[in-house]
Amino acid sequence: MSRVYNFSAGPAVLPEEVLKTCAAEMLDYHGSGMSVMEMSHRSKEYENILDTAEADFRELLSVPDNYKVLFLQGGGNTQFAMVPMNLMKNKVADYIVTGQWAKKAAREAEMYGKVNIVASSQDKTFSYIPDLSNLDIDDDADYVYICQNNTIYGTTIKELPNTKGKTLVSDVSSMFLSEPMDVSKYGVLWGGVQKNVGPAGVTIVVIREDLITEDVLPGTPTMLRYKTHADNKSLYNTPPCYNIYVCGLVFKWLKEMGGLSVMKERNEEKAKILYDFLDGSQMFKGTVVPKDRSLMNVPFITGNEELDKKFIAEASAAGFKNLKGHRTVGGMRASIYNAMPKEGVVKLVEFMDNFEKNNK
Numbered sequence: 001m002s003r004v005y006n007f008s009a010g011p012a013v014l015p016e017e018v019l020k021t022c023a024a025e026m027l028d029y030h031g032s033g034m035s036v037m038e039m040s041h042r043s044k045e046y047e048n049i050l051d052t053a054e055a056d057f058r059e060l061l062s063v064p065d066n067y068k069v070l071f072l073q074g075g076g077n078t079q080f081a082m083v084p085m086n087l088m089k090n091k092v093a094d095y096i097v098t099g100q101w102a103k104k105a106a107r108e109a110e111m112y113g114k115v116n117i118v119a120s121s122q123d124k125t126f127s128y129i130p131d132l133s134n135l136d137i138d139d140d141a142d143y144v145y146i147c148q149n150n151t152i153y154g155t156t157i158k159e160l161p162n163t164k165g166k167t168l169v170s171d172v173s174s175m176f177l178s179e180p181m182d183v184s185k186y187g188v189l190w191g192g193v194q195k196n197v198g199p200a201g202v203t204i205v206v207i208r209e210d211l212i213t214e215d216v217l218p219g220t221p222t223m224l225r226y227k228t229h230a231d232n233k234s235l236y237n238t239p240p241c242y243n244i245y246v247c248g249l250v251f252k253w254l255k256e257m258g259g260l261s262v263m264k265e266r267n268e269e270k271a272k273i274l275y276d277f278l279d280g281s282q283m284f285k286g287t288v289v290p291k292d293r294s295l296m297n298v299p300f301i302t303g304n305e306e307l308d309k310k311f312i313a314e315a316s317a318a319g320f321k322n323l324k325g326h327r328t329v330g331g332m333r334a335s336i337y338n339a340m341p342k343e344g345v346v347k348l349v350e351f352m353d354n355f356e357k358n359n360k
């Protein structure tokens with residue numbers, strides 16, 4: 001068996017220990033004589049898997065008691081619709097557009113009400129985070145929406161916007177569980193798990209209880225109401241059982257690693273290795289304003305498309321996979337989520353250094 005260094009933006013690398021546990025428990029989960037894949041979602045065993053996953057997640061992120069944690073399906077794109085359908089009581093929302101995902105979310109919300117773009121960094125290809133300290137927040141806005149880590153462009157909102165008392169909704173997909181967060185600052189935070197938390201197919205929503213109401217936009221399907229899932233402890237219908245089980249194993253792994261403060265330190269250390277190299281290189285350049293750089297997604301270019309292609313091909317042949325930048329921006333991107341070991345980043349930098357020397 002040989003494993004590569006997988007720098008994919010998602011679905012992405014998972015901790016090897018977790019994959020080994022999955023393999024060991026594949027045919028017989030804890031003496032049940034069956035795989036978790038084969039289990040009824042109403043069984044005692046599965047209930048225990050779900051309850052433990054939720055408890056561990058709450059502990060890791062210090063989720064306050066007045067927030068519900070929901071394990072949903074439909075990916076990030078479904079949240080783009082669920083958020084307005086459930087929260088747009090006045091039919092007004094303010095969106096901060098710092099990348100394609102926030103832009104897509106804003107477009108989706110336009111189907112349900114008035115959307116104000118109160119800040120955007122599109123003028124410079126989303127390479128920075130605008131000042132969010134004094135925005136023109138609409139008095140009627142039901143919420144202010146952000147995408148906190150921009151997977152494609154590699155920026156992170158490090159200072160939350162001043163929402164002037166309005167509910168903050170955040171897409172944290174590509175930074176989920178990479179560092180501690182103060183959940184009480186958000187009305188809703190949600191993330192697709194396929195980047196940092198588990199296999200694609202689960203979206204975890206953390207939502208303050210007072211925002212879970214029957215008062216949703218007319219026509220909101222039962223499955224798209226937060227209340228449906230909150231009232232039924234994420235078991236209204238058949239959940240993605242196996243994927244939630246794997247997320248649960250990742251939570252255990254994170255706890256064993258020392259929790260989110262330790263992960264943050266590790267992620268800072270890994271990102272620094274790569275950014276320091278980019279800052280010193282004559283060939284490779286980071287594309288983001290340094291103060292707004294993401295710890296998770298690191299885009300970079302050589303400035304020469306042919307050289308980019310050569311680099312990606314040679315890197316792939318050497319076992320550094322999925323370094324091609326997003327199709328909308330080109331260049332390269334290394335996603336260095338929780339499960340990417342420091343060694344992977346060190347070796348990538350060595351490879352880049354050699355490539356630079358050999359291609360002067």
Ligand SMILES: Cc1ncc(COP(=O)(O)O)c(C=O)c1O
Pocket residue numbers: 010074075076077078101147149150151152171172173174192
């Ligand atoms: C930050 C962010 N939000 C939303 C999405 C969309 O998620 P999905 O493909 O699960 O709909 C992605 C996907 O890469 C993402 O990176």
